[in-house]
Amino acid sequence: MPYATQNPRSRSFVLPLVCAVLQLAIAPQIGLGNGRINFMLILAACMALRSGGRTGVIWGFLAGLFFDLSTTGPIGLMAAELTLCSWVLGRECRNRLSEDRSANLIAFGVADLLVSLGYSLAMLATGNASGFLATVFLRALPTAVLTFVFFLPFLYVLGRPQAGGGGLGGGGMSFGGAKGRHLTIRGL
């Protein structure tokens, strides 16, 4: 049995690790206009759709913070957006990835568009970008389109019924991993 031989905790970090490496190594190399792939949004959405609840929210925050640190933009903006995004996507607190794929695609597409547009509006408001049309059509939309396209293989791999036993999906994707080691934040 795979579960008896593999460490669930190590499996839990495969997807974040893959997304982090892709964000640093691949995202700068592939562009559509000014748009770049946001692998951290993909990570946050996958975690939220797979685990939901507090686990999804924490991964959303960490993914956003990683994105903020890896770019030249203000720190905390994407963290706030992905935290909210993860909370909304993961409110059902159950694994949705292996269920209705079209529903997952629509949910991600909407979240992708809103996060990209929200980030662009915030950048406009803070003076980091100028020109509404240019910001939306040359930056936000290409980013949203690219990110959506690159979400498809993740959905395919993680959405397979057997994904629970291996692959990127790893185990239950719980934050703590092994039994009795879940992250708990008392009082929240």
Add this chain to the structure above:
Amino acid sequence: MAVRQTLGSGGLGNTDEGTGGRLATVLVVISLVLFTLSAQEGGSGVLSTIRSGFSVVAMPFEAAGSLVAAPFRGIGNIFVNLTADQETLTELEDENAKLKAENAQLAEEATDAQSLRSLLELQDQYNLESTGANVIAGSTDSWSSTLTIDKGTSSGLTVGMPVCDANGVIGQIIECGPTSSVVRLMSDESSAISAMVQTSRARGTLRGSADGTVYLTTIAVSEDVSVGDMVVTSGLGGVFPKGLPLGTVSSVERPEGAVSYTITVEPITQTTPEQVLVITSITQEQQAAASDDASADTAASTDSATADSSADTQS
């Protein structure tokens, strides 16, 4: 354990309690606090230090990505050069860019000779103190046009240093980690470089835009500017050495009633360079002299007054 895993992966349940609403609220507040602090820091502070540390960890991954992507960069050129031998075209483009750069340098020296500068100063004009660096990554996000180079504070680089390639200026360092630095390209919409038209000496500011077009702004309509003119650094501000090539004027428009031209500039470097030169310090001679500033101010105020009076006359 196995049962729990099966349930977790099968979609029947989740071990987290609650939807994490309170936690999300707390983390959003933390994010907004970080955002506020980040905006207040302005490039120096705890968060900037953390970002510098992060860049050290990120650099090997960015370099690896650049290495993997390198063989595919030439694909775009293949389609552009379909009608001609690619090797010939590439050689001609390189030679043309070099000749443009040399031409700009020679013209600059000739202009300075006319200004009765000493021969010694001319010889020193492009004697730049600089260090070479390799480009390891492009922009990580959609909001900036930047490059990441493989040298940082440990090599003596600091924020603000000008960066050139073989043809001319490409940008300026905006973030500096111990082993890597981020260079803001002149096409970035936050970029602003003090520049002048080489033939007429008309001074303005070279600005980038969201779509990557570079504009030369604040050139009064009384100045003489035409398509094909070379645009070079003016040396004002003491950041960029004077006379380095920036690009050529590709279009000049004079909107009705405007006091300044709308000038589009084609950057002298069109492709992403693989190696760059970071200018670590410039001599007094490479900066625009204080008298130049004064004369520029005088000229600008005269031009402004002329433009105002002509506008008044028209009205």
